[in-house]
Structures are given as structure tokens and as C-alpha cells.
Amino acid sequence: MRSDDKTQAVHPIEPLVLQAFAERAAHDGASLAYFLAGAHVRGASKAYTTVARDVLGCMHAQGKLTRDECGWFRLPPREG
Numbered sequence: 291m292r293s294d295d296k297t298q299a300v301h302p303i304e305p306l307v308l309q310a311f312a313e314r315a316a317h318d319g320a321s322l323a324y325f326l327a328g329a330h331v332r333g334a335s336k337a338y339t340t341v342a343r344d345v346l347g348c349m350h351a352q353g354k355l356t357r358d359e360c361g362w363f364r365l366p367p368r369e370g
Contacts, residue, residue, distance in 0.1 A: 301348045303341065316362040319343040 301307070303326070310317060310325040317325070322342035327335065346363050349355045355363045 299348075301345045303345055304349065304354075307345050307349065311365050316358070316364050317342075317346070318362055319346060322346060 306326065307317075307322065310322055313325070314321070319339050319342045322345070323335075323338035326342060327338045346355065350357055350363060353366075356366050357363050
């Protein structure tokens with residue numbers, strides 16, 4: 291995904307990322323890469339890590355994720 295598209299387009303793997311957040315409250319590039327690679331993979335490859343960082347950055351730029359002081363991404367609290 292081009293960097294200028296990050297605030298407009300839905301990332302193609304966003305549904306998988308939301309599934310990852312349903313299973314775990316916080317992620318960074320490495321933990322999301324591990325999820326995307328599957329639990330049977332020992333250590334995620336650089337490709338998975340690159341994709342994970344891209345989708346996290348995209349969703350953060352769109353306001354769909356927050357980032358804490360330690361660098362972990364989280365879904366924002368639900369209102370109401």
C-alpha cells in the first residue's frame with residue numbers, strides 16, 4: 291500500500307488484524323507478524339513483519355488503532 295493511501299483506503303488484511311486484536315488486546319509489528327504467519331511458524335519472516343508494520347501504521351493513521359507509550363497498538367475504547 292502506498293504511503294499516501296494510508297489515511298483513505300482500507301488495508302486488504304484489516305479483517306485479519308481485527309481478528310488478531312480479538313484474541314489479544316495489544317500488538318506490535320512482531321506479535322502481529324507471528325499471528326499472520328500462524329502459530330506453527332517459529333519466528334515470523336521479514337515479509338510478515340513488513341506487512342504487519344504496514345497495516346498497523348495504516349490503521350493507526352486512520353484512527354482505528356491507538357498507540358501507547360511503549361509502542362503497542364490497541365483498539366480504541368468503545369464509546370457508549
